[in-house]
Amino acid sequence: MTAFDVHQHLWPQPFVDALERRSEPPCLRDGELVLEEGRFQRAADADSLDARVAGLDRDGIDVAVLSLQPTLGIEALPEPERDELVDAWVGGVREVLGAAQGRLLAFAPGCVLDGFAGTSIPAAATRDRDALAPLLDGLEERAGVLFVHPGPVVPPPGAPAWWAWVADYTAQMQAAYLSWLAGGRSRWP
Numbered sequence: 001m002t003a004f005d006v007h008q009h010l011w012p013q014p015f016v017d018a019l020e021r022r023s024e025p026p027c028l029r030d031g032e033l034v035l036e037e038g039r040f041q042r043a044a045d046a047d048s049l050d051a052r053v054a055g056l057d058r059d060g061i062d063v064a065v066l067s068l069q070p071t072l073g074i075e076a077l078p079e080p081e082r083d084e085l086v087d088a089w090v091g092g093v094r095e096v097l098g099a100a101q102g103r104l105l106a107f108a109p110g111c112v113l114d115g116f117a118g119t120s121i122p123a124a125a126t127r128d129r130d131a132l133a134p135l136l137d138g139l140e141e142r143a144g145v146l147f148v149h150p151g152p153v154v155p156p157p158g159a160p161a162w163w164a165w166v167a168d169y170t171a172q173m174q175a176a177y178l179s180w181l182a183g184g185r186s187r188w189p
Contacts, residue, residue: 005056006147008064010104011047012092015068018085026072026085036073036154037164049096053103065147066093066106070122073152075110086110107147112138118145122152123172126179129187136188146188148176 011019019028025035033040045051056064068074068089074082086109093106094115107120112135119139125132126148139146150169159167180188 002062003060004063004065005059005061006065006145007149008052008066009069010052010066010093010096012089012096013047014088014092015085016047018088022081026074033072035071036152037071038161049099049104053100056103063102064104065117066096066104067120067147067149068109070109070120070149070151071153075122076152107145111135112142112144116144118147120147120149122150123148123176124151126176126184129179129184133187136184140188148173 016028019026019033022028027034028042031042031044033042052064056062068086074085077085089109090113097104097106097115105117107118108116110119110121110125112119119135121132121135129136136146138144150172153164153168155163155168
């Protein structure tokens with residue numbers, strides 16, 4: 001049986017370059033990811049294909065599925081900025097997938113694209129099933145997977161570092177699941 005990890009993030013070089021060109025969050029400054037919720041150090045080899053495949057081998061995983069994490073807040077950017085970052089990630093990931101020899105798959109960010117295993121969306125997008133319906137119908141037609149991921153959070157002042165991951169992310173995921181139970185599962189089982 002093939003072992004999958006369906007929740008990994010990898011930033012191809014065109015995406016890293018696009019983040020480094022930015023001066024406002026989300027951006028990269030001196031090896032740190034700068035978001036509205038704070039600053040985060042990035043490992044130097046975090047996006048190396050060789051290191052990623054070695055990690056899969058170490059952990060006994062056959063295939064990892066990549067996604068562009070909505071926690072970066074890209075969806076909230078004005079359209080040209082958002083499109084530049086999404087296009088850089090999609091184009092770069094296509095190259096990585098080609099070099100990965102089947103060890104990596106990817107979810108397209110917020111849309112249905114050829115060559116992708118499905119689509120990832122921020123949890124808040126599940127609140128409006130009417131707006132989401134064309135995407136879900138397109139995934140169903142292609143037998144694609146919908147991957148729901150927490151979205152960006154700005155913790156309350158004085159909150160501990162773990163606040164977003166423990167309080168806000170889990171609440172977002174629970175609300176997304178309950179939204180599907182309340183009205184989505186009959187149409188998209």
